Amino acid sequence: MAQATRVFCRNFSSSSSRFGNIKHVTVIGAGLMGAGIAQVAASTGHQVVIVDQTDDILSKSKATIEKSLQRVAGETFIAEVMGRLTIKTDAAAAVKNTDLVIEAIVENLEVKKKLFSSLDKAAPKHTIFTSNTSSIPIKDIAVATQRQDRFGGLHFFNPVPIMKLLEVIRIPATSDETFDKLLGFGKAMDKSTVNCKDTPGFIVNRLLVPYMMEAIRMVERGEASPQDVDTAMKLGAGYPMGPFELTDYVGLDTCKFIIDGWHKKYPDNPLFMPSPLLDKLVSEGKLGNKTGEGFYKQKK
Numbered sequence: 595m596a597q598a599t600r601v602f603c604r605n606f607s608s609s610s611s612r613f614g615n616i617k618h619v620t621v622i623g624a625g626l627m628g629a630g631i632a633q634v635a636a637s638t639g640h641q642v643v644i645v646d647q648t649d650d651i652l653s654k655s656k657a658t659i660e661k662s663l664q665r666v667a668g669e670t671f672i673a674e675v676m677g678r679l680t681i682k683t684d685a686a687a688a689v690k691n692t693d694l695v696i697e698a699i700v701e702n703l704e705v706k707k708k709l710f711s712s713l714d715k716a717a718p719k720h721t722i723f724t725s726n727t728s729s730i731p732i733k734d735i736a737v738a739t740q741r742q743d744r745f746g747g748l749h750f751f752n753p754v755p756i757m758k759l760l761e762v763i764r765i766p767a768t769s770d771e772t773f774d775k776l777l778g779f780g781k782a783m784d785k786s787t788v789n790c791k792d793t794p795g796f797i798v799n800r801l802l803v804p805y806m807m808e809a810i811r812m813v814e815r816g817e818a819s820p821q822d823v824d825t826a827m828k829l830g831a832g833y834p835m836g837p838f839e840l841t842d843y844v845g846l847d848t849c850k851f852i853i854d855g856w857h858k859k860y861p862d863n864p865l866f867m868p869s870p871l872l873d874k875l876v877s878e879g880k881l882g883n884k885t886g887e888g889f890y891k892q893k894k
């Protein structure tokens with residue numbers, strides 16, 4: 595049995611998580627990442643509320659979580675996990691009784707700030723706020739709140755149930771107590787944590803995103819096809835996915851949000867140059883696996 599499967603079949607007490615501090619978690623954004631984070635949090639014994647804009651999105655997200663669990667767990671465990679998950683469209687109401695907020699909404703600073711500013715008024719004093727942002731400085735989001743000492747970054751990787759890493763990010767204002775609680779939460783989620791400073795892309799994306807962008811530029815320059823680049827990186831460098839498969843997997847819109855944000859902030863860095871091909875595909879609604887087509891057409 596693979597490690598991922600073992601993690602999911604462990605028996606956690608249904609009334610509390612294994613590491614005392616953080617028991618109740620609110621995940622805001624029920625998309626690709628939010629669903630995965632909620633699944634793992636509930637599977638590791640946390641009470642979880644998932645928040646999104648409509649009941650329809652939330653129902654689909656719950657169905658995705660259930661389907662994902664069915665790949666690795668039995669009926670009883672799935673029923674327990676699903677019993678720890680509730681859904682809400684009202685974010686302010688959801689955080690009234692929560693220990694930790696994990697935000698996983700669209701990669702847009704103003705939207706994230708607006709959300710946190712309203713949550714700050716609604717959440718209890720002890721509640722820790724975190725963002726799963728791929729590329730936005732955590733401190734730029736935290737300024738929307740009066741609790742910068744209880745603010746940090748928890749950056750998960752896609753697919754969350756399988757990827758073992760969790761980047762834990764602190765800003766200068768993050769208190770030691772908050773940071774320790776976040777590291778403890780990472781352990782409770784069965785993730786391996788690395789400590790990150792609030793630098794662009796933290797560790798993984800600072801290396802991975804320029805690599806994905808350079809692969810796209812290689813195709814733009816007519817040097818190779820996406821298929822050949824993917825085959826080359828899988829068979830020649832041992833990567834589980836080629837960069838085009840990975841860009842489709844992450845979402846072309848998310849990749850564009852990341853690179854555009856960095857380019858705006860660091861216009862002279864050639865690694866952060868936007869790509870006309872990526873822009874074109876996004877403008878055509880070809881966002882990758884989530885829309886059925888990106889660099890590749892998904893098989894039905």
Ligand SMILES: CC(=O)CC(=O)SCCNC(=O)CCNC(=O)[C@H](O)C(C)(C)COP(=O)(O)OP(=O)(O)OC[C@H]1O[C@@H](n2cnc3c(N)ncnc32)[C@H](O)[C@@H]1OP(=O)(O)O
Binds near residue numbers: 727728756834835840
């Ligand atoms: C943009 C950002 O900010 C940051 C990012 O996330 S960047 C993106 C990072 N992610 C990556 O780089 C992913 C690269 N790709 C991969 O690692 C792999 O292709 C992959 C993990 C996605 C799929 O690998 P695969 O071998 O084809 O998967 P698959 O065979 O379906 O499953 C592998 C194991 O996980 C288990 N698993 C699958 N789905 C699962 C689920 N939903 N929950 C728990 N376990 C699951 C499977 O049961 C399987 O275990 P066994 O070996 O016991 O069967």
Ligand SMILES: NC(=O)C1=CN([C@@H]2O[C@H](COP(=O)(O)OP(=O)(O)OC[C@H]3O[C@@H](n4cnc5c(N)ncnc54)[C@H](O)[C@@H]3O)[C@@H](O)[C@H]2O)C=CC1
Binds near residue numbers: 622624697702752848
């Ligand atoms: N896609 C990836 O591989 C990774 C993405 N991230 C980051 O995670 C975050 C979410 O990304 P994805 O899950 O891929 O996006 P997604 O597009 O799949 O999901 C985002 C969800 O947020 C919801 N949403 C938007 N605004 C909202 C609001 N104000 N209140 C409540 N819900 C709202 C949307 O309806 C949608 O369901 C982004 O910040 C992204 O950069 C981090 C790691 C990996």
